Amino acid sequence: MELVKKVLNNDRASIAKAITLVESSNPKDKEESKQLISSLINHPGHSIRVGFSGPPGVGKSTFIESFGTYLVNKNYKLAILAIDPSSNITGGSILGDKTRMSEISKSQNTFIRSTPSKGSLGGVSYGTREASIILDAAGYDFIFIETVGVGQSETMAANLVDIFTLIVGPGSGDELQGIKKGITEYADIFIVNKNDGDLKLQASKTASDYKSALSFYSKQDNQAAKEVLLVSSIEKQGMDTVIDTINEIIKFNKLNKIFDLRRENQLSYWIKEEIRNQIQSKLDLEVGNDTELFDMTKAVIKGEISIYDVSDHFLYKFLK
Amino acid sequence: MDKKNNKNDQLTDWKKKFEAETKTSSADDFLINTDEDIGIKPLYIEDDIKNLNFVDVGSFPGHNPYTRGPKASMYINRPWTIRQYAGFSTAEESNNFYRKNLEAGQKGLSVAFDLPTHRGYDSDDEIVMGDVGKAGVAIDSVEDMKILFDGIPLDQMSVSMTMNGAVLPILASFIVAGEEQGVAVKDLSGTIQNDILKEFMVRNTYIYPPDPSMRIVADIIEYTSKEMPKFNSISISGYHMQEAGADNVLELAYTLADGIEYVRAALSKGLEIDDFAPRLSFFFAIGTDFFMEIAKLRAARTLWYKIMKDFGAKNEKSLTLRTHCQTSGVSLTEKDPYNNIVRTSYEALSAVLGGTQSLHTNSFDEAIALPTEFSARIARNTQLILQNETGVTNTVDPLAGSYFIEKITDEVASKAWEIIQEVEELGGMTKAVNAGIPKLKIEESATKKQAKIDSGDRVVVGVNKFQNPKEPKIDVLVIDNEKVREDQIKKINLLKGSRDNKKLEKSLNELTEDAKNGNNLLYSTVKAIKNRATIGEVSKALEDVFGRHYATSVGVSGVYGKYFEGNKEFMHVTKKIQDFEKSYGRRPRVLVVKMGQDGHDRGAKIVATSFADIGFDIDMGPLFQSPKDVAKDAVENDVHAIGVSTLAAGHKTLVPELMNSLKELDPKNKIIVFVGGIIPEQDYDFLYEKNISAIFGPGSNIIESAEKVIELISDKNNQ
C-alpha cells in the first residue's frame, strides 16, 4: 500500500489521510482501514502513549501546550490527539484546541489532530486506537491523547495508553470522591494544574488531599507508586517533574514487565471490542430493518408471544 | 373639568384609537424590543418620568448628576471637536494627510497606528510582513514620530493616539518627539487610549498578560498626573465593544466597570483620586438606534457621577464624564456605499444631541478600505455642516424633558448598573476579563445581531432589502505595503547604524530591571527611546519579563442555530451536510483562520459558530497565525476547506503565501480555500487567479455562504 510507505516516511499529509480513513463512519472505508492497520502494526515504532484526562476547563490543552513545548525543545517528536467533546444539536462541532496550542503547533516536530467525539461515550472517539498505531508507525516519541473526563470515559481512555494521567484543578473536591471509587486503579499520575497566583494555596491543599487519599490505596509490589504533581501550565512550571515522573514509571513498568502486559491486555481488549463492534453492526444491518421484527413486535403487544421468544428467534437466526 | 381627569380620559381615548388603528388588542402590551432588551412603548407620557432610579429630571447642565452635560454652556461656548481618526502607510504620507485636513477645518488630530506597531513589532520583523502600513501608520522609532508631527506644533495641537499594547514606547516617542521639537513635556496636550482591558475583550492588540498590562496602565496614569497636566492619561473605551457586537447597555456597563478598575489601579499607586480623575476620558460608539444612543451618553454621565462620588472625588472635573464618540463602522455597508453618508449623518446628529465633546464621522467607503481623500472630505464635512448650518449648537441638551428620552436614559442607566454590580461581585473587571465573561456576552450579542440581519428581521437597506441592482464603482485607497516596508527597513537600518549602542543597551537593561522591581516604566522607556531604541526593542525587553498573552476563546455556539430553529433554508443546508456525511464517512470539515496581526475576530467567530450550528465540523485557529502554521493545521487535520477571514488588508500578501505553503506540504491537496471579510472588488481577480474558490464580503448571509461552501466541497470531492 502506497499509504503505508508514506506513513512510515512520516509524510504529514499521508498520516492525516490515514487517520481520516480509520475514523471514517462509511462502511466502504472499513476494508482499506483494516488493511492499513494490519500492515502498520507490523512496523511498530517506539512511541510512549500518554493519556491526559480531566474535567472540562481544567487546563488539559494548556498543559499539553506547555509540556509539549518543553519536550519539543528537548528535541522529542510529539503527536497529539485531542478528542473534542463539543458538538451540538445539528451534530456540527467547534474544535478549539488549536487556540490553546498555538506555540506547539508551529513546531515541525509535532503533529496535532483534533477529533470531534460525536457524542461517543468515553471521551475517546471511534478510531483513536487506530490513529495511535498510525502515529507510532510514523515515528513519534510520544503520543498524547487528550480526553475529557466524564464518568466512564477514563477507563476507555486508559485502555489506549501506556501511562494515564488525570489532570485536576485546585480545590475540586468532587474528583476526590472519584478517587475512592477507584480512579486510582488506572491513573498513574495525578497532576494538579493552576498552581499559580491566587490559586497556589488551594492547589497545594488539593495535592496533599490527593496524596493522603492515595495513601489508603494499597499498592501491589510490582506496581509503580502513583504520583501527585503540582504544575502551572500558564507559568510553565513543573514540566521537568512531569517528564521525570513519566520516564521513571515507564522504566519501572518495563523492568517489571507491566509495560508489555498492559499492551497485551489492551490488545485482547481491542480484539474483543472489534468482535463486539462487528457483531453490533451486522446485527444492526440484519435485524431491525425488516418487517418481521415489526410484525413480531405487534404480536408482543397483543400478548401473543413474549419478547424473549422474539429475541431468541432473532439470535438463533443471526447465529445460524 | 379637572385637568388631571381630563388627561386620564385622553389616555383611555388614545389607547382605544391606537388599538383600532393598529388592529391590536392592547396598547399596553404593544412593545418593540431593542437589542438591550428594553421594551419601547408606542407612547411616553408624564407618568413615565415619575420615580426614576437615576435621572433627576429637570436638573441643569453643568450640575450634578450631569445628565444634561458636563458644561453649562456646552456647544454655545465651544462646539464639539471634529477629530478624525486617520493614519496609513509611512509617517511622511500620514503627516501630509494630517496637514491637509487641518487646513480644511479639522480641529484635532487622532493617530491610527498600523498593526505591527500596535502589537510591538518593528516593520522589519518577519511575522508582520503583510501588515506594515496597511491599517494605520507604521512607526518604528522616535524618528518616525518626529516625521509624523513635522510642521505640526505639539504645544498647540491636541493629539489623540489610539495605542494600548505598545503604549509605553509610543507615548515615550511622542514625549521625546515633542522635546526635540522644543516643547516641554508639561505642555503636551491630547489623549492616549491606554485602555488595555477592552483589548482583551474585543480589540485584540494586547501584548502582555492582563496583570502586567494593568500595571502599565497605572504607570502611565501616574506619570501623566505628575508630568503632563494637559494630557488625558486614558480613554476608557466602549466604542470597540459596540463595534464587536455589544448592545448599548453592555457597552456602557463594561466601559464604566473598566473605569472603576482603572481608578482602583491608580489609587493603588498611592495617588489621590482628584490627582488623576480629571484626566480620565471616555470613548463611545454611536450606532443606528438613534434615541438609544442619546440615552446612553446621558446615562453614562449620570452613572459616572455616582461612581466618582462614591470614590470620594471632589473636583468637578473628576465628577464629570467627558467623551469622544465615533459613528459606527459596523453599521456601514459594502453594498450601495453612498447610503453610508446618510447613516453617518444620523449617527453624528445622535452623538451631538447626546452631548459628546468630540466626534469622528466615518467615511462611506468604511466597509471597503481606508478612506480616500474624497471620502474623508465628505465625512469631515458631515460634521462641518451639522455645526454650521443646522442650529444644533444653539441650545444645550435640547431633548431634555422629553418623556421618552428621560425614561430610556433611566432604563439604560438602571440596566447598566445591574451589570456593573455583577462585575463588582466577580471582583472587578480584570477578574471578569480573565474569566472571559464579558467577551462571551459580547460575542453572543453579536451573533444574535447577525441572525436578525440574515433572517431579515432587521432591515439593512441595500443589503437584505432595497438592493441596488447597479452597484456603483468607487475609487479605493491602495497602499503598497512592500514599498512601505522597504522604506521602513531603510530607516530602521539608518537608525541602528547611527546610535550609541552602549548607551542603548544600558537603558534597555534599566528598563528590564524596572519591569522586575516595580518602578514606573515610562521614565525608563523615555530614556531608552531617547537613546534610539525601536518600538520593537522596547516591547521585546518588556516581553522578556512579562511574557506574551495568547487568547483562547472560540466563541459561543448554539446562538445562531437557536434563532433559526425550524427555519426552512437553514434545515435545507443542514440536510445537505448530513448527506455529505453519509457519502464520505465524516462531516465536512472547515478550518476558519485569522492570519497576520489582524485582530478583527467578530466575523470569524460568528461564521465559525454558526457553521458549526448548521452542521459543519469547524476547526478554529488562534489569532495571529502565519500562513505556514495554517497550512500545517489544515493538512494535519485533513480539512476539506480553509476559510480565511481577513479584514485588515493583509490578504494580497498572506493568501498567496498560504496557497504556496499548502502546495509545499501536500502537492496533491484537495483543500479548497475561500476568503471572507474586507476585500475590495479590485482584488477579486487577483485572488481568483491564486485559486481561491469563493469570496464572501461584508453583509454575506451566513446560511447562503454555508450552502455555497458545502457545494464547493462536494464538487471538489466528487472529482
Ligand code: B12
Ligand atoms: C468591527 C470593526 C472593528 C472592531 C473589531 C472587533 C472585533 N473583535 O472583531 C474594532 C473597533 C476593535 C476595530 C479595530 C480596528 N479596525 Co476595524 N473595523 C470594524 C468594522 C467596522 C466592521 C467589521 C465587522 O466586524 N463586521 C461584522 C462582521 C460580522 O462582518 P465581517 O467580518 O465582514 O464578516 C462577514 C463577511 O465578511 C463574511 N466573512 C468574514 N469572514 C469570513 C470567514 C468565512 C469562513 C466565511 C464563510 C465568511 C466570512 O461573512 C461575515 C458575515 O456576513 C470594519 C468596517 C466594516 N464595516 O466592515 C472596520 C475595519 C475592518 N477596521 C479597520 C481598521 C484599520 C481597524 C484598526 C486596525 C484601526 C487602527 N489602526 O487602530 C483597528 C485594529 C483592530 C485589530 N486588532 O486588528 C479597517 C481595515 C482597513 C482595510 N482593510 O483596508 C476597516 C475596513 C475600516 C476602515 N475602512 O478603515 N475594528
Ligand SMILES: Nc1nc2c(ncn2[C@@H]2O[C@H](COP(=O)(O)OP(=O)(O)OP(=O)(O)O)[C@@H](O)[C@H]2O)c(=O)[nH]1
Ligand atoms: N491560572 C491558570 N489557568 C490555567 C492554567 N492552565 C489552564 N488555565 C486556564 O483554564 C482555562 C481552560 O483551559 P484549557 O486548556 O482549555 O482546558 P481543557 O481542560 O483543555 O478544557 P476542555 O478541552 O474544554 O475540556 C483557560 O482559560 C486557561 O487559560 C494554569 O496553569 N493556571
Ligand SMILES: [Mg+2]
Ligand atoms: Mg482542551
